[in-house]
Amino acid sequence: MSKTTILYQHGTLALLVPGLFRGTMRMGDLLTHGDTGIGTGEGLDGELLILDGTPYQVTSDGVVHVVDDEFLLPFASVHHAAFKPLMTVEDVSADDLEALILEQGHFANTFFAVTVKGTFTCMTTRAVARNMAPDATLASAAENQSQFVADHVSGTLLSYYSPELFNGAAVGGFHAHFLTEDQSMGGHVLQYDVEKADVAIQLFDTLEQHLPTSDPDFMAHDFSNDDVNGVIKKAE
Amino acid sequence: MSKTTILYQHGTLALLVPGLFRGTMRMGDLLTHGDTGIGTGEGLDGELLILDGTPYQVTSDGVVHVVDDEFLLPFASVHHAAFKPLMTVEDVSADDLEALILEQGHFANTFFAVTVKGTFTCMTTRAVARNMAPDATLASAAENQSQFVADHVSGTLLSYYSPELFNGAAVGGFHAHFLTEDQSMGGHVLQYDVEKADVAIQLFDTLEQHLPTSDPDFMAHDFSNDDVNGVIKKAE
Structure with missing residues (x-):
């Protein structure tokens, strides 16, 4: 029995800030917690999008791969899909769509997921290049990223919303990844305009926050001097 | 099968700040997530300590009650006990003991529970008086509390430690409740000195954060103007 009111998160955004990029969970284990999700690979290797149980990785060369169960992730959010139709929208910007979603009900104080399927x-997406240099940080690694732009494209955008209270553990507000219908392009979403799309929503009442306690580097790190909120605002 | 690496939390400290004191979980339901824990009652009605599956409530008149399954809570932390002995200590202050615990290993980046059993x-403890006034806040309700002092007393202190990243959702750092061996005195711990006690620890790798999404007042509240960190620092 899968619980469709739980958002499972492995790792935190905060641990990426000082460069704790080691992959601390296998994709196979992550998929036991959901069939839908987003994440990144070891060393910030690309942008992950899990749809219907299939994990797609967009690497910094723009190629879309399906990764296997041994693929390692430092950070990911997944859940068991049970979306409900919310609305159909036409000709809206990303900002307007996010505002529209929040106007549909009192969702802002809990975690939820949204799919935007259409054209x-x-x-505009980006994918970060793998970086396992010992001195790498989220800010330095994010400098080596590629941006991709597609016009009049069909696909699925998956966005997780987290209450502002959890910014740092997660991304406060919306955090979206995208994949085209033909699986030729995708990544971490930077900007978009909807032509026409169906929006569906799934509310959670529980965040299951899993930490990589078996990673000695994570456990030993002193986070007190990391500017987590500042770097996240800039990088995300 | 109970998972002993999960800390389950219902509600957040942040929701108490603006006075969202409605009881949103039954004790009976809370106890399915653990046999050990701390919390408060509806309206901040006293201080709860759950030991070996028995939920004790210290009310502001200093009386210790055992509450039933219908007792309602706005906020609580529980887990299934599987403590491991850490050390025996003599003649230490609360501050020194907390520092000693953190020196035993790299625990500061994850959630853990500690019991301190001895003399x-x-x-010094406190218990807040029930307050369901519509305009009550954490700061105003906390003004109506009683303090209790006991010398040379035997009992159990249960403390949860949360990483600073989660301050606001939980109490960053240590948060302890106490009950004497004879169940005559207890509450939210303000200060103590250990004469001699056994310290045991239980590390978690998961925070299961449950939110009261069926409470319309919680869902509709605008938290953006609440000084969550400021009020928590003062009240806790």
């Missing part, structure tokens, strides 16, 4: 007049 | 040269 986009414009979609 | 205390001095123990």
Whole structure:
């Protein structure tokens, strides 16, 4: 029995800030917690999007791969899909769509997921290049990323919303990844405009926050001097 | 099968700040997530300590009650006990003991629970009085509390430690409740000195954060103007 009111998160955004990029969970284990999700690979290796149980990785060369159960992740959010239709939208920007979603009900104080399926007049994504240098940080690694732009493209955008209270553990507000219908392009979503799309929503009442306690580097790190909120605002 | 690496939390400290004191979980339901824990009652009605599956409530008149399954809570932390002995200590203050615990290993980046069982040269606790006034806040309700002091007393202190990243959702650092061996005195711990006690620890790798999404007042509240960190620092 899968619980569809639980958002499972492995790792935190905060641990990426000082460069704790080691992959601390296997994709196979992550998928026991959900069939839908987003994440990144060891060393910030690309942008992950899990749809219907299939984990797609967009690497910094723009190629879309399906990764196997041994693929390692330092950070990911997954859940068991049970979306409910929310609305159909036409000709809206990303900002307007996010505002529209929050106007549909009192969702802002809990975690939820949204899918936006349809056609986009414009979609801009990015994918970070793998970086396991000992001195790498989220800010330095994010400098080596590729951006991709597609016009009039069909696909699925998956966005997780986290209450502002949990910014740092997660991304406060919306955090979206995208994949085209033909699986040729995707990544971490930077900007988009919807042409026409169906929006569906799934509310959670529980965040299951899993920490990589078996990683000695994570356990020994002194986070007190990391500017977690500042770096996240800049990088995400 | 109970998972002993999960800390289950219902509600957040942040929701208490603006006075969202409605009881949103039955004790009977809470106890399915653990046999050990701390919390408060509806309206901040006293201080709860759950030991070996028995939920004790210290009310503001200093009386210790055992509450039933219908007792309602706005906020609680529980887990299934599987403590491991850490050390025996003599003649230490609360501050020194907390520092000693953190020196035993790299625990500071994850959630853990500690029990301190033994005799205390001095123990100071408090219990807040129930307050369901519509305009009550954590700060105003906390003004109506009683303090209790006991010298040379035997009992059990249960403390939860949360990483600073989760301050606001939980109490960053240590948060302890106490009950004497004869169940005559207890509450939220303000200060203590250990005479001699056994310290045991249980590390978690998961925070299961449950939110009261069926409470319309919680879902509709605008937290953006609440000084969550400031009020928590003062009240806790």
